[in-house]
Amino acid sequence: MNIIIWNSRGVLKPNFQKHVRDLVRNHNPAIMVIMETRLGGERAREVTDRLPFDGAIHTETIGLTGGLWLLWNTDMVEIELLATTEQEIHVEVNVLSSNLSWFFTAI
Template identity: 65%
Template sequence: MMNLIIWNCRGALKPSLKSHVQDLFIDDDPTILIIMETHIGGDRAKEIFDTLPFQGAIHTDTVGYAGGLWFLWNPDRVEVTNLASTEQEIHALVKVRSSNLSWIFTAIYGSPRHRERCMLWENLYVVANIHNLSWIIAGDFNELMSNDDKFGGRPVNLSRALSFKECMDACNMADLEFQGPRFTWSNGHSVSSLIQEMLERFFANPDWCMLYPEAQVSHLTRCFSKHCPVLLDLHPQSNFRLEKPFKFQSF
């Protein structure tokens, strides 16, 4: 079994972060955990992720108190080499110790600002053109691909959605299918003003899909944050996943 989880925690200084990461660790045993929108960087970030159940860590700088991206892993299971990073992305080479397979994992926290997201798309174009390895891209892109990715609020900006889709197409990426609720973020309001969006995704190129043809994405129960954790199980035991006990979420 090998699991990867991406999660926008909306601030890693919250006292209960450690217990929620511990719950993810116990329930789903992730080999790699990507934590997004941590709001902290530098030595303060290291102080916090040193208390979490992962011995390997890469983190990006925040822009003031905005952003923040952590790439955490278990060195007993994978060897991770940091290839490059910016405030919005971490590119790492992952070598799986049990199988000796290697692939690139790009972790994303897309800027809320459109202009900076355009810089991210350009960076991904560059990465796509300098390697031919198995590759996955995952994270909170802060962008939608179609009107189906949103409930409530303003309509999706189709021009921006097209730019996002064109970038993934140029990188030869497929959007991995998922189980669970469609939307990964909610504003938590009542139905009259409820807005929900699918912001977190896993993408993979054909070479990566050939390595893990049964890989399955699941949207997990939302807790602690308005974003739900998203799990990628590389070796699911079956297509059936036991549902966890229902928990009422309040925001």
């Protein structure tokens, strides 16, 4: 199972979505964390709805900084949200192809 963690430094850059699709095509991640998105709320949902993941958790930004997204494919893993703040996401990950279950934190 692959996990990608990327400090994007802004998801509204022109090539952001293309880069995500290339990473997914090349590495087939079950989970992807995108940091420093600089985008939260409904606009974050609009962007992640166009990405090749069907699960998403977003944190809110702090002004024009921060922003953290946890994205996943529900055919590979089940994610249970435990807690979030503006700067962290805590989840339990259940891997569907095995009996593995573990905690994951993105900061």
